[in-house]
Amino acid sequence: MTVNDPLPDEVNDAFPVWLARANGVSRVRLRGKDLESPFYGVRLRGDAVAPVVQTDDPYEYQRRLRVARARQYAPRLHTGHFYSHQTAASVWGGPLPLSFTPAGQTAGAADLELHVSAFGHLPFPRTAGVTGHRTLQRLTELDEHDGLRVSSPAATWASLGTLPLFDLIALGDYFCRRWRAGYGRPDVGREPLATVDGLREMVEAGRRRGAARLRQALAAIREDSWSPRESRVRCILVAAGIPEPDLNVDIFDAYGRFLGCVDMVYRAQRVAIEYLGMLHGEQWAQDVERMAALRAAGWTVIEVTSLLLKRPEELVARVRAALSS
Structure with a gap:
């Protein structure tokens, strides 16, 4: 078999090397330029590898990179192994802190370790790009999400006790969110x-x-x-001794007209706190109009940007001043 010979039908777009060898694929063919090797013992057909969709949000982009790496490793995943820790959190869509290289740059795909766990005395994986863990049955629960075998959300959260406190709270908020009824809210009752x-x-x-x-x-x-940014704002305020706000409250004017759903609210003082993410086009215009309507109805609106979030003392001072005025 040469490097240009077609692969047998028994191998998929992503396949373990052992399966290819068992179906007569030579080592020479496995070194073909049309195949990629993201991990030892795994090959991907180059024309079937979809690029990870870029996004302006670096947190979401790293999450997508982790999930893509998990899919690439999946052909090698032992039946007694499962994705855990940061990898499982990303598969579930959960927020994590940004990862950086030793040089201080935002980590790319090759820098984001996969986390794979094994039960009991089963050997855990030892290969470049993978961090192996051993656990006990009573310490975890297995689930399947989006076609990948992972620890359950609760087990995943409990495995991440080395994360900073704010990040643990944000991840817990994500996993425990209730999809309540409200004006135009999605997935009510989920x-x-x-x-x-x-x-x-x-x-x-x-x-x-x-x-x-x-x-x-x-x-x-x-x-x-x-x-997660709403979670961080709330935690900063509470840690500074400010009362905890109500979260994601639908606000109406004196005539019963809906003004907007506000991230954080102090009802008695009529103070609203809104975290502004990376806004573009129509979303930016909608938020400007929503905050204008709140102010016209007598609310004090504090807008929190990513820059203000990096200056927690100033954020606390603004909220404290608004509550005491």
Whole structure:
């Protein structure tokens, strides 16, 4: 078999080397330029590799890169192995802190380690680009999501006790979000991925790295936070001694007209806090009009940008001033 010979029908677009060899594919053919080797023992047909869709949000882009790497490794995934830790969190769509290279640059695909766990005494994977873990049955739950075998949301969260506290809270907020009824809200009644009680059960199932931090985070998780940046704003305010705001509240004017759903609200003081992400075009215009309508109805609106979030003392001062005026 030469490097240009067609591959047998028994191998898919992504396949383990052992399967190809068992179907007569030579080592020479496996070194063909039309095949990629993202991990030892795995080959991908080059024309079937879809590029990861770029996005302006670096957090979301890294999440997509992790999921793409998991799909590339999947042909090699042992039946007793499963994706865990940061990889599982990304498969579930959860927010994670940005990862950086030792040089301080935002990590790319090759820099983002896959996390693969094995039960009991089963050998865990030892290959470049993969961090292996060993766990016990009582410390995790298995699930399947989007075609990948992963730890459950609750087990995933409980495995990440080394994350900073704010990031643990944001991930817990994401997993426990309740999809409540409201003006124009999506997916009303959809079941949350996890519950606070479920997270607590996994934390208490046995010894955990970062157990004290996990328990501290449990007390701060809320079911109505819609984004990790909202979670961070809330935590900054509470840590500074400011009362906790109500989250994602539908606001109406004196005539019953809907003005908007506000990220954080102090009803008695009529103070609204809105986190402004990377806005473009129509979304930016809608948010400008929504905040103008709130101000016209007598609300004080504090707009939080990514730059203000990096200056927590100033954020706290603005909110404290608004609440005391």
